[in-house]
Amino acid sequence: MAVTQVFVQTDNFDIGYLSEQVRAGDATSGAIVTFTGIVRELEGTDDKLDALFLEHYPGMTEKALEKIADQARERWELGNIVISHRVGRLSLNENIVFIGVGSAHRVNAFEAAQFIMDYLKKDAPFWKKEISSAGEEWVEQKDSDLDAAATW
Template structure:
């Protein structure tokens, strides 16, 4: 029986270990697709990013991520799904999010991983603050993220 693993944590995650969790005890998946989001420098600004601060709503966040995984399972035949998201203060080049999806076929795995990430950006209760050389500011949800989820 395929499993869904959702982790919301302050500590960094090991991409290899999470990939193994996608693969664990699932001989039906011939494809595993993973995505890792990383803190990157700001674009189109003179400010330099020192860190991101991510806040969440404990309990609600995990339920929202599980719901997104369930929605993916309704669209595609999938094996294990692993979603890990960090919260707290994250400096440049730190891991933020990991999405791993197993499926018998690569197309389903690729599409489901993108679906999970698109819906996570739209529906998961995370709030992001940029801490930069010019101060701190909360980040508004991007229209492009809303549009990406609407495309599904």
Template structure:
């Protein structure tokens, strides 16, 4: 039986430990595909000091579970691990981890991309950028919305 592990947390995570969790108890995997998103510097002239992420407790977890279930409906997958951080995050800190196990790399890559595309569109997270010039909430990018629509 494969497991879906969904976590929303303030604490940082270990990419190696989460990768091991994707691999755990599943000898059918030929591919372990992971994605880690990190806080990066903004494009342009304004320097980012930090990012602040909020979420809707209960609703956000349900949205992530639904996304993992939809990925399972499309591809034959092993374990799925999704971890998203909230709170104040500095430059180069981990934000999100998505890991999937699958028999073949193509399905693994597609499933990880699918999960990230729908997470960006459907999971209720709110992001605030904190710069030397002030703070502002970030609206969803059209490219993120379009990416999920492409599926």
């Protein structure tokens, strides 16, 4: 039976361990797709990023991520799904998010992973603050994230 695992944590995650969790006990998935998002430098400015600070609504965030995984399962036949998202202060090149999806076929796994990430950016209750050489600023949701989710 396929399972969904959701983690919201301050500590870094082990990509290898999470990838193994996508495979664990699932003999029906012939494809595993993973995505890892990392902290990158700011775009369109000379300001240098010192860190990101991510906040969430405990309990509600996990439920929102589980709902997104459930919505993906309604669209595609999927094996295990693993979603891990970090909160707290994150420096450049640190992991932020991991999405892992198993499926019998690669197209389903790729599409479901993208769907989960697009809806995570749109619907999951996370708040991001950029801490840079110019100061601190809370980041508003981007139109491009809304547009990406609207394609589904």
